[in-house]
Amino acid sequence: MLFDWFLTRQESRGVRGDLLEIGVYMGKSAIFLGHHLRDGEDYTVCDLFEDEAPDGANKAESNKSYPTLTKQVFERNYLSFHDALPRVLRGPSSLVPDEVPPKSCRFVHVDASHLYEHVYGDIGAARDALLPEGVVVLDDFRSEHTPGVSIAAWEAVLNRGLRPICLSTQKLYGTWDDPAPVQEELLAMVRGRDDCHLSVQEAAGHRIIRVKSKKGMPAPAFPPSRHHRAPEPAARTAPQSPAAGSRRPPAASSRARRIAADLLPPVVTRAVRRGRAR
Structure with a gap:
C-alpha cells in the first residue's frame, strides 16, 4: 500500500525523475515500479544475478539465498508484464554510482545484499542519485536475519542525514529532504482508513510514523500478466427433474423425525407424537 502511495503521490504532484532499483531478485517489485514509469523517465535496475560476487561473504550470501536467480529469469518475468x-546493470551494486547520474531519481528501492558493508554503499548510492524530494525505500531493515541492514539504515539516520518518513513491517521510507510535508499527507491518508494500524513516536529528534496493515487489508492491484487468461464463466444448467419412477429423497423433516426417534428417550418421542396429532 505505501509503495504505491508514494509513487502515486509523486505523479499526482508532477514530480518527475528516474526510477532505480538496487537488487531485483525475481522481479516482483521491479515489475510494479515499471508501471509507474512515465514518458521521458529512465528506469535502471542492478543485480549481481549469476555473476561472481565481489567478495567471499557476498558470494556465500548469494549461493545461500539466491541460487536460482539469473538475468534470464528476471527478464522473462519482467517481459510477462511489460513490452x-x-x-539492466549486471554486476555488484557498486556499479550504480558510475552508471546512474547524480540527482536524477525520484524513487530508489534498495533490496540487494544484506551485508552491512554493501548496504552502506547502496545507501550512499541512493543518496547521490536522488533528487531533493526523492524517496528511498530500504527493504528488510528490521528482519532478525538481516542485522547488517538494520545497522546501516539507522546509522544513515543518525550520522548520514537520512530522514525517516515512515516505517512499515519490512521497509523504511526516507528522504534527505524535509519529511514533514509528506508525513502530514501520509497521516491524513492513514487516519482516513480503517484497515491499518498507525502510531507516531519521537526518537533521536525524528518523528517516526509506523503503519501496519490489519488482517484482511487488500493489497494494491497488481496488473495481470500478458499470459493471464480470465476464467470462463461456468455454463448454467437447467435443473433436472427426477426420472419417472424414481423415488425422491426423503425430506429433511422426515430425516429429523427418524433421528429423534433413534436418539430421544421413548417417553419424549411419544409426547412429541401426541402433540402433533392434536
Missing part, C-alpha cells in the same frame, strides 16, 4: 526491459 520493454528497464536498463
Whole structure:
C-alpha cells in the first residue's frame, strides 16, 4: 500500500525523475515500479544475478539465498508484464554510482545484499542519485536475519542525514529532504482508513510514523500478466427433474423425525407424537 502511495503521490504532484532499483531478485517489485514509469523517465535496475560476487561473504550470501536467480529469469518475468526491459546493470551494486547520474531519481528501492558493508554503499548510492524530494525505500531493515541492514539504515539516520518518513513491517521510507510535508499527507491518508494500524513516536529528534496493515487489508492491484487468461464463466444448467419412477429423497423433516426417534428417550418421542396429532 505505501509503495504505491508514494509513487502515486509523486505523479499526482508532477514530480518527475528516474526510477532505480538496487537488487531485483525475481522481479516482483521491479515489475510494479515499471508501471509507474512515465514518458521521458529512465528506469535502471542492478543485480549481481549469476555473476561472481565481489567478495567471499557476498558470494556465500548469494549461493545461500539466491541460487536460482539469473538475468534470464528476471527478464522473462519482467517481459510477462511489460513490452520493454528497464536498463539492466549486471554486476555488484557498486556499479550504480558510475552508471546512474547524480540527482536524477525520484524513487530508489534498495533490496540487494544484506551485508552491512554493501548496504552502506547502496545507501550512499541512493543518496547521490536522488533528487531533493526523492524517496528511498530500504527493504528488510528490521528482519532478525538481516542485522547488517538494520545497522546501516539507522546509522544513515543518525550520522548520514537520512530522514525517516515512515516505517512499515519490512521497509523504511526516507528522504534527505524535509519529511514533514509528506508525513502530514501520509497521516491524513492513514487516519482516513480503517484497515491499518498507525502510531507516531519521537526518537533521536525524528518523528517516526509506523503503519501496519490489519488482517484482511487488500493489497494494491497488481496488473495481470500478458499470459493471464480470465476464467470462463461456468455454463448454467437447467435443473433436472427426477426420472419417472424414481423415488425422491426423503425430506429433511422426515430425516429429523427418524433421528429423534433413534436418539430421544421413548417417553419424549411419544409426547412429541401426541402433540402433533392434536
